[in-house]
Amino acid sequence: MSAFQPVRGISAIHRLNPIAKLAAPLLLAGALLLTIDWVSASVALALESVLFFRAGLGLRRFWLRTLPVWIAAPFAGLTILLYGRASGHSYFHWVFMNVSDGSISLAVATTLRVLAIGLPGVVLFVTVDPTDLADGLAQVVRLPARFVLGGLAALRLVGLFLDDWRSLELARRARGVADRGRLRRFASQAFALFVLSIRRATKLATAMEARGFGAPIQRTWARDSPFGWREWVLVLIGAAIAAVALTVTIVSGHWNFIAG
Amino acid sequence: MSSSIPAAGVTARGWGWRHSGRKAWAVSDLDVRIEPGERVLLLGASGAGKSTLVHALAGVLGGEEEGEQRGELLIDGRRPEDSRGRVGLVMQDPDSQVILARVGDDVAFGCENLGVPREEIWTRVAESLDAVGLRVPLDHPTEQLSGGQKQRLALAGVLAMHPGLLLLDEPTANLDPDGVVEVREAVARVLDRTHATLVVIEHRVEVWRSLVDRVIILAPGGGVLADGAPDAVLGTQGASLAASGVWVPEFPPAAPIRVTAPTSERLLATEGLSVARSGSGVLQSGIDLSLAVGEALAVTGPNGAGKSTLGLTLAGLLAPAAGRVAAAPRLANGIGSHPIRWKSRELFTRIGTVFQDPEHQFLASTVRDELAIGPRALRLVQPEIDARVDELLTRLRLETLAAANPFTLSGGEKRRLSVATVLATRPRVMVLDEPTFGQDSRTWQELVALLAGLLDEGCSIVAVTHDAELVSALATTTLRFDSRTEVTA
Ligand SMILES: Nc1ncnc2c1ncn2[C@@H]1O[C@H](COP(=O)(O)OP(=O)(O)OP(=O)(O)O)[C@@H](O)[C@H]1O
Ligand SMILES: [Mg+2]
Numbered sequence: 059m060s061a062f063q064p065v066r067g068i069s070a071i072h073r074l075n076p077i078a079k080l081a082a083p084l085l086l087a088g089a090l091l092l093t094i095d096w097v098s099a100s101v102a103l104a105l106e107s108v109l110f111f112r113a114g115l116g117l118r119r120f121w122l123r124t125l126p127v128w129i130a131a132p133f134a135g136l137t138i139l140l141y142g143r144a145s146g147h148s149y150f151h152w153v154f155m156n157v158s159d160g161s162i163s164l165a166v167a168t169t170l171r172v173l174a175i176g177l178p179g180v181v182l183f184v185t186v187d188p189t190d191l192a193d194g195l196a197q198v199v200r201l202p203a204r205f206v207l208g209g210l211a212a213l214r215l216v217g218l219f220l221d222d223w224r225s226l227e228l229a230r231r232a233r234g235v236a237d238r239g240r241l242r243r244f245a246s247q248a249f250a251l252f253v254l255s256i257r258r259a260t261k262l263a264t265a266m267e268a269r270g271f272g273a274p275i276q277r278t279w280a281r282d283s284p285f286g287w288r289e290w291v292l293v294l295i296g297a298a299i300a301a302v303a304l305t306v307t308i309v310s311g312h313w314n315f316i317a318g
Numbered sequence: 319m320s321s322s323i324p325a326a327g328v329t330a331r332g333w334g335w336r337h338s339g340r341k342a343w344a345v346s347d348l349d350v351r352i353e354p355g356e357r358v359l360l361l362g363a364s365g366a367g368k369s370t371l372v373h374a375l376a377g378v379l380g381g382e383e384e385g386e387q388r389g390e391l392l393i394d395g396r397r398p399e400d401s402r403g404r405v406g407l408v409m410q411d412p413d414s415q416v417i418l419a420r421v422g423d424d425v426a427f428g429c430e431n432l433g434v435p436r437e438e439i440w441t442r443v444a445e446s447l448d449a450v451g452l453r454v455p456l457d458h459p460t461e462q463l464s465g466g467q468k469q470r471l472a473l474a475g476v477l478a479m480h481p482g483l484l485l486l487d488e489p490t491a492n493l494d495p496d497g498v499v500e501v502r503e504a505v506a507r508v509l510d511r512t513h514a515t516l517v518v519i520e521h522r523v524e525v526w527r528s529l530v531d532r533v534i535i536l537a538p539g540g541g542v543l544a545d546g547a548p549d550a551v552l553g554t555q556g557a558s559l560a561a562s563g564v565w566v567p568e569f570p571p572a573a574p575i576r577v578t579a580p581t582s583e584r585l586l587a588t589e590g591l592s593v594a595r596s597g598s599g600v601l602q603s604g605i606d607l608s609l610a611v612g613e614a615l616a617v618t619g620p621n622g623a624g625k626s627t628l629g630l631t632l633a634g635l636l637a638p639a640a641g642r643v644a645a646a647p648r649l650a651n652g653i654g655s656h657p658i659r660w661k662s663r664e665l666f667t668r669i670g671t672v673f674q675d676p677e678h679q680f681l682a683s684t685v686r687d688e689l690a691i692g693p694r695a696l697r698l699v700q701p702e703i704d705a706r707v708d709e710l711l712t713r714l715r716l717e718t719l720a721a722a723n724p725f726t727l728s729g730g731e732k733r734r735l736s737v738a739t740v741l742a743t744r745p746r747v748m749v750l751d752e753p754t755f756g757q758d759s760r761t762w763q764e765l766v767a768l769l770a771g772l773l774d775e776g777c778s779i780v781a782v783t784h785d786a787e788l789v790s791a792l793a794t795t796t797l798r799f800d801s802r803t804e805v806t807a
Contacts, residue, residue: 189419211417217461218413222678224596228635229678233739234666234695254677257725261414264378269417269475270431273402280426280439 065184071114072185077194078289079182082296087175089300095314098307099170105299106178113181123184127176135169188213197283211266215258226250325354325515326404326482328375332389335370344370346540357516359526362536363563363758364730368519372485374398376407393483403432406476410488410729412468422456424471428479446474449511450504465621466497470504477508486518490525491756494620494784498525521565521758535564563758571763573791574770580612580794585649585747585778590641593627600639601627602799614779616789619799625782626674626751632780633671633749634658649746667696670740674751676732680724685716685735688724692743710738713764730756741768749780754788766791
């Protein structure tokens with residue numbers, strides 16, 4: 059499960075409130091989704107790349123954790139390249155596929171965009187501890203405690219899914235029902251996992267209830283979730299990158315409003 | 319810990335509960351008064367309704383969809399649902415009670431729900447962890463705790479809520495002997511500090527006998543079978559209580575008498591076997607053993623030593639990390655000698671397995687169907703199927719539950735059913751992980767007698783267990799694992 063575990067550390071970034079780590083990339087994403095062109099995403103990416111190496115990850119971890127983004131970006135680009143809105147000169151045409159000047163520039167813009175939004179999101183998010191995030195969602199964003207803590211507890215169950223799946227597989231082999239066709243076997247085992255997960259969830263809910271969860275009392279929080287100037291700095295950095303990227307785009311005449 | 323927290327008293331007046339979907343009442347006509355500060359051992363046959371009562375006291379039985387209530391059950395004169403924080407519950411499964419990822423946060427969880435101010439929470443967390451003797455950093459990951467440590471964590475979490483009534487439902491059932499002592503000592507220390515009222519459920523009387531000052535025995539048909547000081551109750555009525563399933567140390571269940579002696583006709587053997595879970599390091603290595611007709615091998619040792627993993631490997635479910643498991647021709651009966659390569663259909667008629675967690679094994683929606691799956695797959699004729707199923711239902715006291723859903727059974731009933739599914743198929747080799755877990759003395763005796771009967775008929779058994787009585791009643795050989803000697807692959 060190590061791929062899901064938060065990266066821990068002692069640098070400043072690790073102590074920042076998870077809500078700020080959530081807000082900054084969201085802000086950036088919002089801005090970059092207004093326009094689709096190669097300039098805005100490139101500028102954002104260039105500015106971000108300076109910060110990535112201060113994110114407390116280390117080079118190896120950085121590549122490892124962001125690998126999915128590096129894979130997803132060209133794929134998104136490729137799809138747009140083949141199926142995106144065609145315009146200008148057409149280089150290749152087959153059934154629904156059409157590679158044209160228009161779709162090439164859209165593909166480049168998309169690839170860069172996925173990187174510019176995905177990388178900071180992942181980099182900031184891998185240092186988030188789920189418990190701290192729950193604290194933030196409840197205390198800073200003020201989402202209902204029941205909802206936030208229920209989600210947090212459920213997250214722990216996800217880790218047990220894999221173990222359960224494995225055990226179910228063995229248990230079914232032991233009972234002589236594992237020779238059926240792959241599909242049928244998978245379907246019935248998936249159903250068993252579903253039943254088992256509900257059981258686990260019920261037990262966990264009972265355990266939580268037994269500890270007073272859901273009592274009609276104003277809940278307190280054992281951990282503080284401070285949102286101070288450091289957090290605002292991170293959010294401002296996100297906003298600044300967005301602003302610079304958009305300004306450069308508009309000034310250089312590349313603005314391409316997405317709904318336009 | 320301040321002893322200023324008042325202990326809570328319990329009053330039941332004609333109280334009863336019927337789980338929805340069941341005709342019979344799990345508990346009925348209960349009239350008891352438990353005074354503040356009393357320490358009660360709650361006994362009763364498997365399925366007598368002990369867990370139901372304790373869950374009701376904790377206020378977690380649920381509402382009207384979950385069942386029907388009769389009479390009155392009060393804690394200090396108030397309904398359990400209105401007494402949150404006054405009552406703390408520790409259940410038997412260590413894994414289903416861990417709520418948060420870090421030890422400190424987990425202990426703090428109950429206090430937060432009760433609205434305890436932040437500074438006080440952390441004082442309470444420190445006090446509670448100290449009281450249960452769990453000395454790990456506050457940010458220690460909860461998933462890295464052993465079974466005994468997890469139970470003490472659950473106890474600490476409950477303790478931090480400053481309850482006046484402590485409810486423990488078989489808190490040591492899953493633990494190795496060291497873990498049992500660990501938890502009992504922790505409870506003793508806690509009670510000395512807080513003087514809270516205690517209600518503990520445990521079939522094995524001797525674990526708690528020295529700590530309690532009263533024994534209440536629930537009658538399976540409703541009401542109370544016996545009630546009083548431990549020595550008085552267990553001494554004067556010992557014989558009759560033992561006959562109804564109570565585990566009275568002076569009247570232990572009868573050990574089975576083997577008719578035929580073990581032979582030397584080999585069924586299964588290992589050579590230089592190393593066992594590992596997929597993706598983890600080798601847990602035990604260099605295992606050379608052999609299993610002959612009529613033999614029962616007991617595998618014992620601390621939690622986490624790799625006993626269950628060995629069981630699954632012998633059962634042809636996990637591939638050996640090194641070395642081999644070989645089935646003798648007598649067992650293989652015309653197919654290859656590597657159980658791991660057998661088809662599922664070939665495996666279950668030769669080697670049957672009972673998993674540690676019975677819930678992983680259930681396939682049917684009623685107890686009767688669950689038992690019939692094996693015999694049906696063997697293509698037995700219907701009268702033979704019915705005969706086998708009925709015999710097991712009766713002998714293991716599941717007959718009234720034939721139409722119940724396996725998932726709704728009590729802890730002990732689930733265990734018996736999962737063992738019975740293997741007994742119904744009668745494979746030559748049976749690998750049983752904690753087969754006697756949660757049994758009262760009567761069901762224990764019946765289960766052990768059934769196993770002994772199969773040994774006499776030419777089967778052989780591998781039992782992974784912490785149950786010393788089972789080992790002395792059945793085992794012909796014992797393999798003891800010491801603490802995990804981790805060999806990283
Ligand atoms: N959720 C449920 N739904 C339906 N029936 C249930 C449910 N839980 C328990 N029962 C039934 O209620 C009766 C009492 O169960 P309970 O778990 O209280 O027994 P117990 O005394 O704790 O037994 P054990 O010693 O085996 O744990 C049993 O017949 C059981 O099958
Ligand atoms: Mg029970």
